[in-house]
Amino acid sequence: MIIDNKIERILTGPSIFLGITFFFLGSAFIINGDWMLGIPFLLVACFLLFTFSGVEINTDKQQIKTYYKIFGLIKRGKWISLNKFKGVTLVHMKKTQTTFSRSNRQTSTTNKYFQIYLVNKANKPELPIKRCKVLEEAQNNLDEFSIWLKIPVFSIIE
Structure with missing residues (x-):
């Protein structure tokens, strides 16, 4: 069985807004007949909006591949063996992003x-394989991964 999980976008926050802006600018340039300026804007917009990282796990071959999906189409990554890992664990994450305006006001x-x-093997979390918003969903997925990969669950790290 192959499990494919999208982990996160490469660029988040203001970059998404920039991608949307570039998309509308590129579309406007193309509608007005300026193809030479519109196509580069659309290419940058597609890169910003659709590129993400993910993980693909082949449970039959006991291999894992971390990848980047460029433009949402081209998957680049390398397969490694699951034998170098000894278990799975759940980590609570908190990501804060701060943006400063021109008047030096900050928004977090x-x-x-x-x-x-x-x-x-050093009992450290090394490779993310799934992201969840709710604790119950994360615990259920943790148990599923433990069964699918035939490796033990380590205690929750706060």
């Missing part, structure tokens, strides 16, 4: 989520 956004990691 905080995202809280749970991430399931593969644990290396």
Whole structure:
């Protein structure tokens, strides 16, 4: 069985707004007949909006591939063996992003989520394999990964 999980976008926050802006600018240039300026704007917009990182797990071959999906189409990554990992764990994450305006006012956004990691031989979380917003969903997924990959669950790291 192959499990494919989208982990996160490469660029978040203001970059998404920039991608949307570039998309509308590129579309406007193309509608007005300026193809030479519109196409580069659309290419940058597609890169900003559709590129993300993910993980693909082949449970039959006991392999994992971390990848970047460029433009949402081209998947680039390398397969590694699951034998170098000894378990899975759940980590509570808090990501804060701060943006400053031209008048030096700051706006902060905080995202809280749970991430399931593969644990290396040194008992450290090494490779994220799933992101969840709710604790119950994360715990259910943790149990599923433990069964699918035939590796133990380590205690929750706060």
